[in-house]
Amino acid sequence: MVLEQFKVQETDLIRIREEDLRRTVAEIFKKMGLSTHDSDQGADVLVMADLRGVESHGVSNTLRSYVKDYENGSLNPATGYQLLRETPGTAVIDAERRLGIVVGAQAMALAIEKAAQVGVGVVTVRNSGHLGAVGYYTMMAAKKNMVGVCFGCSGMPTPSVVPTFASSPMFGTNPISIAAPARKEAPFLFDIATSAISGNKVRLAVRLQTPLLPGWVADQKGQPLAEETLVFDRNQFSLLPLGGTREHGSHKGYGLAMMTEILAAILSGSIPIMLDNLSGAKGHFAAYDISAFTDIEAFKDQMDQMLEHLRSAPPAEGHERVLYPGLLEHEEEGQRRINGIPLHREVIDWFDSITKELGIDPLRVLS
């Protein structure tokens, strides 16, 4: 139950045109010392998340901490990256503490280049800043008639996800994403945390005073909450892996988190967060050139048929329709390109003060 007074009021939301948000965010990155290209790239990753309604990874939740980390020197604004190893199909990149939303896009671009040459390309990245919404990178591949796959390891210094049967957290929310192109249907874009729920959801439940469901979190001794529980402190709880409890398959979510550690952290020559919580974010970026496997048009036909079949399938009682990954976000993107991106008044206040502080034009608002 959401208490009325905690709901975000429509009057607290202010709409911003996509291009206005993009320009101001890029200007902020430039003031942090990034090149024009890197600034535009970083802005694109954030604005795409906001366009798609993925606010947790848009400007509201992330940009402030990026600015802080550039200002305190923990993020590196210089252009480029260090190439550690390379073969025709693979590469390993040391991001040297550059922001992940800049280096990640370069890593996927390199994977796409390699896939165009040898059918498949895989680039791993270590020692990176925040990767943002990893679905951005897999969509880069989908736009080039490839299938994109990404595994990410959180660079947060505090692990949040507790392994099955363990008493304390050892993983980040380690996301997995895959994107593939269709023709008439929305592109397939799957982008999940391997935890049962996100950390944001716990914060929201605290703020809105809605109960957490069993199977979502564990207490400080690793015991999954067995009943609906009202919580008051985000830090009292660890996230459970997808599945929740062992009976419901948490060992599968736990294994997916480890899959991500192996493919992104260890395969980039880095260290899992459970062994070194200052090792930064890591990523695994893969592109599969569809034409190496089958005809591109046949691939898109099959995708359309599968997605249309799911979208038009009779729903179970109580549900309006069957969705597929990326459909709602695609619809939201269409709306927000027309009506603007809603940001909370408090976020606009932050933009006002940071643009003033940095001496750049204020963020233009629609309403």
Add this chain to the structure above:
Amino acid sequence: MVLEQFKVQETDLIRIREEDLRRTVAEIFKKMGLSTHDSDQGADVLVMADLRGVESHGVSNTLRSYVKDYENGSLNPATGYQLLRETPGTAVIDAERRLGIVVGAQAMALAIEKAAQVGVGVVTVRNSGHLGAVGYYTMMAAKKNMVGVCFGCSGMPTPSVVPTFASSPMFGTNPISIAAPARKEAPFLFDIATSAISGNKVRLAVRLQTPLLPGWVADQKGQPLAEETLVFDRNQFSLLPLGGTREHGSHKGYGLAMMTEILAAILSGSIPIMLDNLSGAKGHFAAYDISAFTDIEAFKDQMDQMLEHLRSAPPAEGHERVLYPGLLEHEEEGQRRINGIPLHREVIDWFDSITKELGIDPLRVLS
């Protein structure tokens, strides 16, 4: 609660030495018309599953149906396969209705060969018979100092897993596996169905009259069972995706099932089971050459440290220890190599009759 009379009695189990089981299974395959090499390969996949305690994919549950399908002509015993496309890093194979446990191993071997050349290799397979335990293929890569990844689409003619919000099943249990080598620790071997539970678990619950938990299955209208329920007919229920209900993340399990359809079925030029339930099994076999990414010894050190860290972590109350994927199976394999593989008396009876029918030596038993 398991009723005493339904438990498998130790007296119903007969132990077989690994090499005896391997020899008899290979002899049966030879009588089906397979080459010596293919027969040994097929026997190895099945016996490895039994050695590791993965009975659902061992000789007891599968060999009978393989024999039936060779005898009725729906499986192709001829050696080889059809190579449809090839690049330095990729290949696509038409299995031409050969058994997946034979062609799958050849597909991973080809992926390993390609990874040794260009850092990563990906081979997709379509039109195949049953793939067996897909962890077998990923372990092939791990034994060659590579990371192995496999996605499989069930070839069963009837889908068993219902998408989130849908009313009827559209996917098989679509497994995902990854294996990676360690040095002192057991190799990491993760091999899961993307459904909340396996179909076998429902059959077992029917047989043992133990209740199904909420979040495991849906009724024939797609509604997840909301309470513990005693069931009497396996066919009355569909499996839910990993996560169970939308609140607990079933859209993630559903998306993982689609990931598998895209990477294995559509990327091999084939058709998802929801659109053609006679399109056979499909597989996606990937190998990552560790030396292309980092030093092999450093990789194994990191794996050992991560696995040891998890294995020795303080468990939550009520649990003996923290496990990692592959640990229990590795320990079981050690035991069974010494003590033999336990098979149910009824399976031994089947071996007695099939070896007699085919005119080969009877299966030698230990006790």
